[in-house]
Amino acid sequence: MPNLEKNHDSAPTRYPLTPKGFKWYIGSVLLAVLGLYVLSAYQTQAFPDRVIEGLPIMFYFVVEDLWPPNWGYLPRVAMSLLETWNMALFSTTLAAVAALPLSFLAASNINKNPLFYQAIRNAFNLLRTIPEIILAVVFVALVSIGAVSGILALTVFSLGILAKLISETIEAIDPGPLEAVRASGGNVFQVITYGVMPQILPQFASYTLYVLEINVKASVVLGFVGAGGIGIILRQQLNMFNYDNVATIIFMTFLTITIIDLVSNRVRERLE
Amino acid sequence: MVTRVIEFKNVSLVYPNGHQGLKNINLKINDGEFVVVVGMSGAGKSTLIRSINRMVTPTEGELLIDNENILSYKEKHLRKLRTEVGMIFQNYNLVKRMSVLRNVMAGRLGHTGTLRSMLGLFPQEDLQMAMGNLNRVGIQEKAYVRADQLSGGQQQRVSIARVLTQQPKVILADEPVASLDPPTSHKVMKDLRRVSKEDNLTTLVNLHFIDMAQEYADRIIGLRDGEVVFDGPIDQVSEKTFEEIYGRPIKEDDLLGGDES
Amino acid sequence: MNSNEKISLRKGMTKKGKYTSYLILLILSILYITAFATTPFSVSGSAASPLDTLRRIFIVPITTMDYIVQFPEYIGYMLETIAIAYAGVAVATILAVPVAFLAARNTAKRFSYVGKSILNAIRAIPELIFAIIFVAAVGIGPYAGVLAISINSIGMLGKLYAEVIESIDSSNVDAIKASGGNRIQAMWYGVLPQVLPEFSSYSIYRFEIDVRASTVLGIVGAGGIGAPLILATYQRAWEDVGMILIVVVVFVSIIDFFSGKIRKKLV
Numbered sequence: 001m002p003n004l005e006k007n008h009d010s011a012p013t014r015y016p017l018t019p020k021g022f023k024w025y026i027g028s029v030l031l032a033v034l035g036l037y038v039l040s041a042y043q044t045q046a047f048p049d050r051v052i053e054g055l056p057i058m059f060y061f062v063v064e065d066l067w068p069p070n071w072g073y074l075p076r077v078a079m080s081l082l083e084t085w086n087m088a089l090f091s092t093t094l095a096a097v098a099a100l101p102l103s104f105l106a107a108s109n110i111n112k113n114p115l116f117y118q119a120i121r122n123a124f125n126l127l128r129t130i131p132e133i134i135l136a137v138v139f140v141a142l143v144s145i146g147a148v149s150g151i152l153a154l155t156v157f158s159l160g161i162l163a164k165l166i167s168e169t170i171e172a173i174d175p176g177p178l179e180a181v182r183a184s185g186g187n188v189f190q191v192i193t194y195g196v197m198p199q200i201l202p203q204f205a206s207y208t209l210y211v212l213e214i215n216v217k218a219s220v221v222l223g224f225v226g227a228g229g230i231g232i233i234l235r236q237q238l239n240m241f242n243y244d245n246v247a248t249i250i251f252m253t254f255l256t257i258t259i260i261d262l263v264s265n266r267v268r269e270r271l272e
Numbered sequence: 273m274v275t276r277v278i279e280f281k282n283v284s285l286v287y288p289n290g291h292q293g294l295k296n297i298n299l300k301i302n303d304g305e306f307v308v309v310v311g312m313s314g315a316g317k318s319t320l321i322r323s324i325n326r327m328v329t330p331t332e333g334e335l336l337i338d339n340e341n342i343l344s345y346k347e348k349h350l351r352k353l354r355t356e357v358g359m360i361f362q363n364y365n366l367v368k369r370m371s372v373l374r375n376v377m378a379g380r381l382g383h384t385g386t387l388r389s390m391l392g393l394f395p396q397e398d399l400q401m402a403m404g405n406l407n408r409v410g411i412q413e414k415a416y417v418r419a420d421q422l423s424g425g426q427q428q429r430v431s432i433a434r435v436l437t438q439q440p441k442v443i444l445a446d447e448p449v450a451s452l453d454p455p456t457s458h459k460v461m462k463d464l465r466r467v468s469k470e471d472n473l474t475t476l477v478n479l480h481f482i483d484m485a486q487e488y489a490d491r492i493i494g495l496r497d498g499e500v501v502f503d504g505p506i507d508q509v510s511e512k513t514f515e516e517i518y519g520r521p522i523k524e525d526d527l528l529g530g531d532e533s
Numbered sequence: 534m535n536s537n538e539k540i541s542l543r544k545g546m547t548k549k550g551k552y553t554s555y556l557i558l559l560i561l562s563i564l565y566i567t568a569f570a571t572t573p574f575s576v577s578g579s580a581a582s583p584l585d586t587l588r589r590i591f592i593v594p595i596t597t598m599d600y601i602v603q604f605p606e607y608i609g610y611m612l613e614t615i616a617i618a619y620a621g622v623a624v625a626t627i628l629a630v631p632v633a634f635l636a637a638r639n640t641a642k643r644f645s646y647v648g649k650s651i652l653n654a655i656r657a658i659p660e661l662i663f664a665i666i667f668v669a670a671v672g673i674g675p676y677a678g679v680l681a682i683s684i685n686s687i688g689m690l691g692k693l694y695a696e697v698i699e700s701i702d703s704s705n706v707d708a709i710k711a712s713g714g715n716r717i718q719a720m721w722y723g724v725l726p727q728v729l730p731e732f733s734s735y736s737i738y739r740f741e742i743d744v745r746a747s748t749v750l751g752i753v754g755a756g757g758i759g760a761p762l763i764l765a766t767y768q769r770a771w772e773d774v775g776m777i778l779i780v781v782v783v784f785v786s787i788i789d790f791f792s793g794k795i796r797k798k799l800v
Contacts, residue, residue: 015402018374131748132749134762137762261657369726369730378708431708
């Protein structure tokens with residue numbers, strides 16, 4: 001701290017706007033962020049000028065090469081999209097059913113055993129690090145190609161997300177009703193049914209819809225490794241360079257996802 | 273010698289929604305006076321004070337500072353005016369994530385070039401002044417602390433230091449202690465009055481607690497429904513005066529109470 | 534009479550509520566019946582026992598020296614994946630700011646729907662589709678991946694940034710204007726310190742997501758660890774899949790851990 005009394009008789013202390021240590025700190029953080037960017041850009045051959053050039057290329061590609069789509073291919077696309085939707089619906093349902101009990105184990109105000117609680121939490125954190133594509137490959141390896149492997153992959157994938165969101169909701173609920181049920185002699189299951197469930201039901205429904213949206217988007221990828229859905233024909237048509245068919249697939253996928261997002265957002269708004 | 277005389281001549285203000293904020297105000301506020309404006313909420317206290325730095329603009333009349341009508345000011349003159357008239361807000365209006373010193377230096381922005389201020393290149397003497405002002409309100413040791421780490425009273429002191437660093441001729445304080453507890457309110461008001469007297473700054477403060485007004489003011493202006501219903505030096509003020517201003521008997525709620533030490 | 538009216542009002546409410554729940558039930562049953570009727574649940578091919586497959590994925594790669602020595606190769610692919618995510622999110626962070634101002638209600642006013650619609654449209658396109666389009670447009674390689682990740686991230690970052698902008702506390706701006714600061718100064722000292730930590734926090738969060746998303750890109754030739762993954766899948770080389778899984782889980786966990794710490798410090 002600067003000494004004030006000294007100020008009066010000798011030269012005044014210089015005051016920096018930011019303390020020196022903090023300046024060095026900010027400087028080194030900025031340097032690290034920038035340094036990592038240069039490394040990444042070098043590795044990926046994507047320096048800013050190329051990115052600026054690249055983004056409009058997509059626009060021209062879409063306008064000139066993708067448009068117009070081959071509408072004759074529409075029925076085949078519709079069938080695949082239905083399969084994609086079904087996979088998302090089944091996996092979300094399974095995940096929601098499985099996530100509910102597991103979320104209680106991952107909530108510190110219900111699961112009072114700290115070791116067990118931490119173990120469950122860490123397991124979910126680990127689960128969430130696995131991208132859906134790798135889960136799909138693993139399930140294709142286990143049950144072979146087809147929609148079933150896709151459904152299982154998406155179930156496990158969304159289970160991690162859903163359990164995290166719901167357990168956080170459970171941890172944030174009003175403890176009053178819980179105590180009331182406990183005080184009147186209720187056991188853990190009664191606490192959950194009468195104290196917790198009424199409080200989390202709207203969020204539970206909302207998060208389930210949110211995961212449904214995620215699953216629809218994620219299921220596009222699965223077909224590339226044989227786990228069913230729109231990805232199968234997308235890979236097929238890409239390999240044959242049938243860009244007008246690819247365009248139909250992309251356009252219809254975009255349309256489907258937009259509609260699902262729109263409906264789901266509306267419902268979620270009403271739930272909150 | 274600069275004078276800091278503020279004159280209202282037949283000033284009225286009608287808001288776009290038709291509400292009349294001020295009705296035909298005639299006032300002369302003298303150099304270095306510490307004036308407290310009292311009145312019930314909605315009486316026009318805020319409107320009166322905010323007219324002086326043109327945060328609101330009266331629709332009629334003349335408002336003179338040093339014999340210049342500020343109501344005709346446009347962008348450039350307006351900014352000049354605002355550098356000369358400092359303002360203290362009820363909710364301090366600090367950037368919570370910035371350090372105290374940076375918040376104080378924000379008061380210097382009107383005197384600093386845009387580019388220089390963006391790069392944080394303030395003249396060293398400005399920083400010296402900011403530190404000096406923090407010292408005057410007793411929180412120099414908090415200079416490099418984030419503003420949101422401070423208590424309410426300390427945050428309001430930061431905003432006093434910010435206003436002083438602006439080197440104004442006039443200070444306007446809009447309910448400066450309304451968010452503070454009674455003992456802290458007294459401390460902040462004491463600091464405000466002290467620095468205002470030390471620098472001979474014309475000061476206008478809005479307060480709704482009448483005991484506070486009586487304790488710190490040189491002069492009291494009472495407003496009701498946008499009109500001046502009382503204007504006089506503090507020794508002419510009695511409980512009766514307040515009953516006239518409020519148009520009703522004084523209640524417990526109108527007094528802040530609390531420790532004055 | 535009076536009590537009758539009350540009861541009928543209540544009855545009307547329950548009726549409406551009943552209809553709504555019947556409707557929801559009906560829609561759900563149709564959805565599930567269609568889904569059951571049209572999904573092929575048959576499992577084809579693959580005579581290998583699941584236990585053996587699991588052993589090949591999870592046990593063999595970490596117990597057999599032949600496989601352990603291959604880890605550096607996959608770590609290299611993973612680093613490329615992370616580089617794609619980093620370069621992509623860096624570009625998106627900068628480009629999302631103007632879009633966010635265009636989408637925020639308090640800055641774009643009546644035109645905020647323009648920005649919001651652009652962002653909604655971007656978010657409705659999976660990153661894989663962007664990757665396909667960019668690979669077709671600029672050729673195979675991580676460069677296409679960076680473009681795909683950056684445009685995809687703009688969709689989410691723009692939305693989150695816009696929400697931050699909408700929640701700006703304008704009282705600081707008032708204070709700076711009241712002390713004679715100009716508009717640029719009011720932005721720099723009043724708005725920027727409020728939004729910068731949250732913008733950075735969201736960008737770091739998006740980086741976490743993008744690392745996962747970038748693992749997919751390789752399957753359409755847009756660089757990263759997805760390329761060896763799809764190769765291993767076609768060759769049914771489950772040991773390699775296991776190694777890739779381990780590398781991804783380890784690196785994503787490390788990144789999540791540190792970015793979580795940084796984000797906690799920021800806000």
